[in-house]
Amino acid sequence: MFNLYSHGGSGNHGCEAIVRSTIKVLNDNSVNVFSHNVDQDIKYGIDDICNLQNDTPESIHHGSLKWFLGSMQNKLTGRIDLTVRYQRKSLFENIHTGDICLSVGGDNYCYAGVETLSAVNYALRKKHCKTVLWGCSVEPELLNDEQIKHDLSEFDLITARESITYQALKKINKNTHLIPDSAFTLDRIDLPLPNGWKENNTIGINASPLILSSGNNENSVMEAYRKLIVTIIENTDSTIALIPHVVWDNNDDRVVLKQLFDEFKDTGRLVLLGDYNCMQLKGYIARCRMFIGARTHATIAAYSSCVPTLVLGYSVKSRGIAKDIFGTDENYVISVQNMVNTNTLSDGFLWLLKNEKSLRAYLQSMMPDYINKAYASSALVKEL
Missing domain, CATH: 3.40.50.2000 (Glycogen Phosphorylase B;)
Structure with a gap:
């Protein structure tokens, strides 16, 4: 089973384009798409082309056992694996051993919050899933962080959408390939042009x-x-x-x-x-x-x-x-x-x-x- 995760929701039409074109490239409409904003995806019709699953992070009640265990791990090791597993319970319950999991954020490794991505990837690998960093761009200076570098080295496959990222990642992960962003394959729909639009001008x-x-x-x-x-x-x-x-x-x-x-x-x-x-x-x-x-x-x-x-x-x-x-x-x-x-x-x-x-x-x-x-x-x- 193919699972797409790290999808922020189709209110960002770039995220929508990645999901639609990934399903097109894989030629498989049985794909699971785990979304942080299911309502947005339904609004734009993503649920018509895949199995749409909710991956909105759950809040952890301050003072609860889950909060305590997660806080202790973070204080002792600096990691947030337990906290992320509790927050993303639905994701991990609906992904199974042997599944192929594609992280589809594209440029998620260009922004803050990379430690959460690392924790999710770690949990998926513990479930013996294959992990794929799909159509990515990564700021090369991030590779100075040993935790991020280790996380990226553990992917079973990386498709880098441009050569700057490819040159940086192939040094730490031999399974890195240079392949254009899947969104280049996106189909287009031509609606009527609005008043004032000059055709060809x-x-x-x-x-x-x-x-x-x-x-x-x-x-x-x-x-x-x-x-x-x-x-x-x-x-x-x-x-x-x-x-x-x-x-x-x-x-x-x-x-x-x-x-x-x-x-x-x-x-x-x-x-x-x-x-x-x-x-x-x-x-x-x-x-x-x-x-x-x-x-x-x-x-x-x-x-x-x-x-x-x-x-x-x-x-x-x-x-x-x-x-x-x-x-x-x-x-x-x-x-x-x-x-x-x-x-x-x-x-x-x-x-x-x-x-x-x-x-x-x-x-x-x-x-x-x-x-x-x-x-x-x-x-x-x-x-x-």
Whole structure:
């Protein structure tokens, strides 16, 4: 049995895209998907393509026996294995010896909370399951932590979605393979275009609260987006489509995009999209003339649809994916941490505009083979 875990919920349409495309690549609709937010997954129809299981962490009552045992282990060893087993009881009760378990968070090892991932993986291995780190990006400096390094070395299979992660992980786990993110294979659904959308002449923009907070100055990143919109208006006759890709309560792209829309709506050049599932969003992104995005899977939707794309990135995944596609991340990825000039995003767009035709032709020539490589992961998993 295949089990997908570390899935945060489909309100992040990148997470949704990973789940949908993983099931497509594995070609198996009997997959168990353990979700931290089942309601979101039902809303976007994930329950129609898999066995959806609840993996919302249970709270442990302060002062209870479970709390005491977990606290003692943490004080004596620094580990949180018992606490995690109590919190994730449903997960461990519904996974069985011999199962293949795919950690599908993608970039979970780029953020805080890695010790919880390690504890979950340890418990699954104690149940004699095969563990797979699926379509991952990992910040190389994390490998300086011995506990994380040991955890990663124990996976039965790792599929790294870009070469920076691959080069780092293959040194500690010989079962590491370089394979594009499964979301490159995601199907698209083309809904009717909204009023104001110009066919073949609409430029998509995605922004996120996360990208604002990742910069040295949140106001400067927002100002860079404002200047980008002004630059598009002054240098093209295109419509600008503001496209959200994550709608979590505490991390909702619509908050940032609505602010930008309100500031520029009087120009008559902007369209603000609502919330759709990841395949429908890909349908809109695929019909953009160009795309400027902050969310990784929004840009994957653009790349895989051969749309010339500029990425505003904050981690190894953006740089690595661009390098694998173009041979370099220069001109294709703008690092938000290093963005001190608020004209950087506008300048990046002008370069994209200048090279639009050649970029589209290049993507059209190489992307079919690149997407096809994503299917290689299925055979590797089934060999387990």
